[in-house]
Amino acid sequence: MITFHNVCKTYEKQHVIKDFSLTIHEGELFVLIGPSGSGKTTTMKMINRLIEPTKGHITIKDNDIATLNPVALRRNIGYVIQQIGLLPHLTIQENVSLVPRLKQMAVEEYHARVQELMRMVALEPSTFAERYPHELSGGQQQRIGVIRALAADPDIILMDEPFSALDPISREQLQDELIRIQQELKKTIVFVTHDMNEALKLADRVGIMQNGHLVQVDAPQQLLAHPANDFVKTFVGNQHNAMLASLLPITQIMQPAHTMYAHQTIKEAQTFMLKHQLDMLIILDRQEIYMGSVTIWAIYQQHYDPETLLQDVIQSTVAVLSHSATIEDLTALLHVQTQPITPVLNRDQRVMGVINSTEAAAYIATL
Known part of the structure; x- marks a missing residue:
């Protein structure tokens, strides 16, 4: 120009x-x-x-x-x-x-x-x-x-x-x-x-x-x-x-998300989480839209029937971040929540990735 x-x-x-x-x-x-x-x-x-x-x-x-x-x-x-x-x-x-x-x-x-x-x-x-x-x-x-x-x-x-x-x-x-x-x-x-x-x-x-x-x-x-x-x-x-x-942007430190579908069972989730050593799992509906998350502790503590569907045990109150959020936004969130990972969503509520809280805190400390 x-x-x-x-x-x-x-x-x-x-x-x-x-x-x-x-x-x-x-x-x-x-x-x-x-x-x-x-x-x-x-x-x-x-x-x-x-x-x-x-x-x-x-x-x-x-x-x-x-x-x-x-x-x-x-x-x-x-x-x-x-x-x-x-x-x-x-x-x-x-x-x-x-x-x-x-x-x-x-x-x-x-x-x-x-x-x-x-x-x-x-x-x-x-x-x-x-x-x-x-x-x-x-x-x-x-x-x-x-x-x-x-x-x-x-x-x-x-x-x-x-x-x-x-x-x-x-x-x-x-x-x-x-x-x-x-x-x-x-x-x-x-x-x-x-x-x-x-x-x-x-x-x-x-x-x-x-x-x-x-x-x-x-x-x-x-x-x-x-x-x-x-x-x-x-x-x-x-x-x-x-x-x-x-x-x-938080996308700079974003990691791939491990996801399962709400119509899958707790038994499938346990197997998947143990295989990948996950504490928390992101749950999607059939259209790939974010619904919430489940933790391995919640599954074990409640002694659910193995055939219980994930849609019945979803935690929908977990904090999320927009894909346009910054490190400053993430810092503020880390001060008020203790979840191990934070989902990052686009405008269509689809999961772009996750932020690992421990690794994010270590990164912020280097700035």
């Missing part, structure tokens, strides 16, 4: 960006992060030609942007900045519709688009459309800044530290809003920040910069688990353990 080909940027013999090569994929939220002066904002501004590279070239969908009209290019790339940049003499509706009007979109079309976007960020048009920027809170203004960048339906959106001036609560709300919007619209977003927590929360991939170079490009969980060098390890900082636990 967006590719940097050996890009350099020099100011008066000072190399700000050095031999920079990177591909940002279509539909991903890519975060550039690094200390002040590392070149992250310069890199982003070269995408919409607010800054021109000294050497190398940048392509969007294989088109060299140096060959494109810069004004037309910018009208097709959304841009959100920290200062928001709403025009104070225009209403909110006029601010949001500015680029669509410049692109001569039909009035009915851009009017409907503005209303749709305002509702998307919980700003009811009948209440806010005719207000002016000074009549909105900082968080509301920044929401308008985000949807203004979306108004002309661009494929690419650039966001330069858009939430850094907000209070912590508003900032977290806007981050959640951006995640929700991105899940719905799947734009290609390049997001610059100096906040590692924000980067790890938002990004599909993170690019860490130092002195004009890309030091590491990785998904957040890989970045945390495998920092490329001491600089990255230090830059990630103290949030390593907590963030890693919140990002790592």
Whole structure:
């Protein structure tokens, strides 16, 4: 989608960006992060030609942007900045519709688009459309800044530290809003920040910069688990353990499940469990849907008739985990339950695998 080909940027013999090569994929939220002066904002501004590279070239969908009209290019790339940049003499509706009007979109079309976007960020048009920027809170203004960048339906959106001036609560709300919007619209977003927590929360991939170079490009969980060098390890900082636990999927430590069907007998279950040295067995119905579990202790303690069906002795109150759960979710569960294994289910309530509690606790201790 967006590719940097050996890009350099020099100011008066000072190399700000050095031999920079990177591909940002279509539909991903890519975060550039690094200390002040590392070149992250310069890199982003070269995408919409607010800054021109000294050497190398940048392509969007294989088109060299140096060959494109810069004004037309910018009208097709959304841009959100920290200062928001709403025009104070225009209403909110006029601010949001500015680029669509410049692109001569039909009035009915851009009017409907503005209303749709305002509702998307919980700003009811009948209440806010005719207000002016000074009549909105900082968080509301920044929401308008985000949807203004979306108004002309661009494929690419650039966001330069858009939430850094907000209070912590508003900032977290806007981050959640951006995640929700991105899940719905799947734009290609390049997001610059100096906040590692924000980067790890938002990004599909993170690019860490130092002195004009890309030091590491990785998904957040890989970045945390495998920092490329001491600089990255230090830059990630103290949030390593907590963030890693919140990002790592439990599927990383999931094991195959031993299952039987509810219409099978206790005698069959005992034989199977002894053969495989199992303390607990996952029970399914005939359609492979999870029903519950049985333990070897429950079978022995109750002295059931060997021909009793498993459906008559199932424990259906055993805690389960979703396949989308994280290590953090598992840690919380281990604090309140003592079962030897925890089933992991997909959206259709089918068993994907199990988590062994003892082995999971040992793994968590290493994070």
